[in-house]
Amino acid sequence: MGKILGIDLGTTNSAMAVMTAGKAEVIANAEGTRTTPSVVAVKSARENKQEERLVGTIARRQAVTNPKDTIYEVKRLIGRKFEDEQVKKDVDIMPYEIVKSGQGVKVAMGGKQYSPEEVSAMILSKLKTDAEAYLGEKITEAVITVPAYFDDSQRQATKDAGKIAGLEVKRIINEPTAAALAYGLEKSKQADEKIAVYDLGGGTFDISVLELGDGVFEVKSTNGDTHLGGADFDRVVVNHLLDVFKKEQGVDLTKDKAALQRLRDEAEKAKIELSSATSVDINLPFLTANDAGPLHFEHKLTRAKFEDLVADLVDRTAGPCRQALKDAGFKAADIDAVILVGGMTRMPAVRQKVAEIFGKEPLQGVNPDEVVAIGAAIQGGVLAGDVGDVLLLDVTPLSLGIETLGGVKTNLIDRNSTIPTSKSEIFSTAADNQPGVDIVVLQGEREMAADNKKLGVFQLSGIAPAPRGMPQIEVSFNIDANGILNVSAKDKATGKEQSITISDSGNLSKEDIEKAQKEAEANAEEDKQKRELSDARNQLDAAVYQAQSLKKEDSYAKLEEASSKTLEEAIGEAEEQLKQEDASASDLEAAAKKLSEASVAAMTSLAEQAKQDGEAAEETDSDEKAEPAAKKAGKSKAKGKDAPVEGEIVDEK
């Protein structure tokens, strides 16, 4: 059994995705783009009789020269009867011919008639071929999405299109349902979760209200506007630019097709940029010419002006949303989550409007152009068993680490790491001849150890006497697939090892996890300051230690009095700072800097003296300058333990 392709068969554009190693991945087409225009054309055969079929970008590029044989937006016709209102409208609008065939419709292309299913099949077939080329394997199964308002006949026709393209359609799912799957909302613990999906695409606007019950999404209501989308926004901007140019230069560009094309391209670019920038400079030199010579167009378009221009379009989405809520029998406040679909929803004013309508910020994180295809792939993964119980890959919801010097938390495994996983790091001691270390296992996102959840403590004792920073203690974290955490600490010199097993590290409710993350965010600034203070204190402590070791050297007696006095003073000041519990980070850093400078000066002068004395003093020099081997200063919790106690294993749970 191969992979199941998830396909978002859209009105203007289509996209596809597949599950790879438990994650949905969007697949680019052969042209290298992640969406494919839903356009099909037959290039009329001339010299070499054989007709050529074009699909996607290439079909769109030749539409102008071949409008009668270029089929687009065929999704508006699929599964419909010729007598439908929608079809009647399209017969008048579409440049291609729509004919009656039995009860249904067919479209004419290259002198032949095709059913909408056959045309859709040509799009699906291209997607299938491109996906196979990318994945290097055959694709025979698919999940295809349709709008929530599609009736049985439209769904059946879409399924048939898949069959014609050589795909077994494992399931047809609703586009809003796919979007909800992409955000993982089916896993929601809350009963009867209510979800609004706001889909503002290239040419259509859809709003759907869903309710989740027993892991199944039920569509409560749908509404929308079949002729409202990104293209309308582009048009408004182009018209504005035309007006500005006319006012400034007195030239009407509406008849100048080349200039109009440049304006259109620029307008779309400006629209996209204004989602992230607050203004764009539109710069079109040599846009056109009159008798006086070339004419240029330079204009600054602000986001505020753009929002003003399209305010009516954005407002037009509010009515359908309210109606959908009403039809579903919900109030805006009942909605638990709002999802955005379609490129236009990147526009800040659209997001704002959505937040205003539903009184709630929409969810973010999944590309709105790809969210439906991703959801289809996830559904495919569930059907293929990729997302089944057997090998469900989980993640650690919160970071895991240990307490280190100064009450700081040092992470070994970051939050959202996929498990099973393991990680080890070398730590050391904080005091000379420290006989043991306490390993405090912590879970959480806060910087200071005390603010996190303590999962367990154990002690590694029997460390051979050594100066601080010298012993190498390897701490290893290992989480298995069931979320069981094993922490071990090993003294590399003696080979002594202790460990602890914590079985419920992953056993957290969604609320607990969110609470922990929110707390970390809320306290981020304060935590950072505490951490900096602690780091500064550790740094100063290390500097004092180094200076004291220097004083113990034999050669120290030879140091000039001025130098030794400066050093003594600096040590005194540093110790004073360390004693003060409310010393600021900058004071501690200043003292550390002063002390380090004094130490370096003393060492330099000692080295010079040694040279003058003609002694081979290099050894002592280099020893003094050597940094402690371990990068991280180790645990502070030695607290002068009298006798090494047997390591005890504590499992607080």
Added chain:
Amino acid sequence: MNKPKRETKQELLERIGLLTEALQRERADAENGRRRAALDREQASAAARTTVVTDLLPLLDNLERAFGSVPAQLEADNWVKGVLYIRQQLQTYLQALDLIPVPAAGQQFDPATMEAVETVTDKSQPSGLVAAEIVKGYLYQGQILRPAQVKVVKND
């Protein structure tokens, strides 16, 4: 007594089979993923270059437009000639990068490398011929970077 039910040998064998298949699948996914990641890395640097070149195209277009409408009285001007040399320099550089203009004017329209933005009637020309090039298209290292925007002859 709430003794957990022991799985039969048959059930265990089935489970082993399932797990083995799942593991193999996962391993294969990981292997394929690694291979694709290596390929992606290769393509990423190429893509970065492509982005730079793509962003350069509008500048190149505007330079072409500027030289497309040099006022007659300035054509012999030495200062204008100097700027012309700068354009030549830029063209030489881009050619060295393997950025090649798509031949369009007078060619048969080809949607693989061109985009039709307009049709024109011209009885002296056969239908399907490119009547004029509006914006130059470019091939970058053999791939189409941007299609040429063209007017196409259409006589019905």
